[in-house]
Amino acid sequence: MIAPADYIAGIAKGLAVLESFDTERQRLNATLAAQRAGLTRAAARRHLLTLADLGYLETDGSYFWLSPKVLRFSGSYLASARLPRVLQPTLNRLAAQTPESFSAVVLDGDEVVIVARSGSHRMLAYGLHLGARLPAHATSTGRVLLAAKSRADFNAWMKGRELPRLTSRTVIDTRKFKALIDQVRVADYCVASEEHELxxxxxxxxxxxxxxxxxxxxxxVATPQTFDPSQWQRDMLPSLLDAAREVRPLL
Incomplete structure (x- = not known):
């Protein structure tokens, strides 16, 4: 935590308004933005108008939506951050060996964020683009990253949390989920089948x-046409573990 005198509330509120836009709500008016960002309607309106004036939002006078200018943030990160640059060659090598798609992911609160990816002879799975945010509880990478937390930190992450059901196969019972994370800690890998997307x-x-x-x-990531559990255990898991050992000195 920083000292109160160093905290600029205006920046925090403006970013909260930007983060209010997502796939569920792609267009917001002042009332909706206020509800999502935890601001008064008047404050939300001022931030929306300012962000529109700066070019980060577009508006029809009543509703606002993100403009392409917001991609400057993700573009700058991907161009300058060390992690994506280090991992990309390894993902490219893996993708050149199989028809599957591969991603590198980091944890950000309740979600995982794709920071690098590669695919070879077929289209990458829908929604798995750079910068995509996926729910941590229903994804293989999210569970691996949650399992890496200390038990105290994981319990704090779970405290009071409801796990949204995304498909009929999503694990939403908290006891079962905690047991699943314990299994991932022991196995040091995770398979998630149709829990985020059928x-x-x-x-x-x-x-x-x-x-x-x-x-x-x-x-x-595989589709039903290419998913073979026994083949994954025999070939794909060793390939991923080899890749993890390969990049370890670079991280």
Missing amino acids: GVHALAVPLRNMQGHTVAAINV
């Missing part, structure tokens, strides 16, 4: 630096 199967392993800290996760 027809999508994923296998993930953690990426650790030389100090043993998990800094990210990589996964492979």
Whole structure:
């Protein structure tokens, strides 16, 4: 935490308004933005108008939506951050060897964020683009990253949390979910089948630096046409583990 004198509330409120836009609500008016950002309607309106004036939002006079200018933030991160640049060659190599798609992911609160990805001979799974945010509880990478937390930190993450059901196969019972995370800790990998999206199967392993800290996760995503559990255990898991060892000195 920083000192109160160093905290600029206006920036925090403006970012809260920007973060109010998502796939569920792509267009917001002042009332909706206020509800989502925890602001008064008047404050939300001022922030919306300011962000529109700066070019980060577009508006028809009543509703606001994100403009392409917001991509400057993600573009700058992907161009300058070390992690995506380090991992991209390894993902490219994996994708060149199989028809599957591969992603590198970091944890951000309740979600995981794709920071690098690669695919070879077929279209990458829908929604798995750079910068995509996926619910941590229902994804292989999210579970791997949650399992990397200390038990105290994981319990704090779980405290009072309801796990949204995304498909009929999503684990939402908190006891079952905690047991699942315990299993991931022991196995050091995770398979999630059709829990985030029907027809999508994923296998993930953690990426650790030389100090043993998990800094990210990589996964492979398959469709029902290419998913073969026995083949994944025999071939794909060793490939991901080899990739994790390969990049460890670079993390």
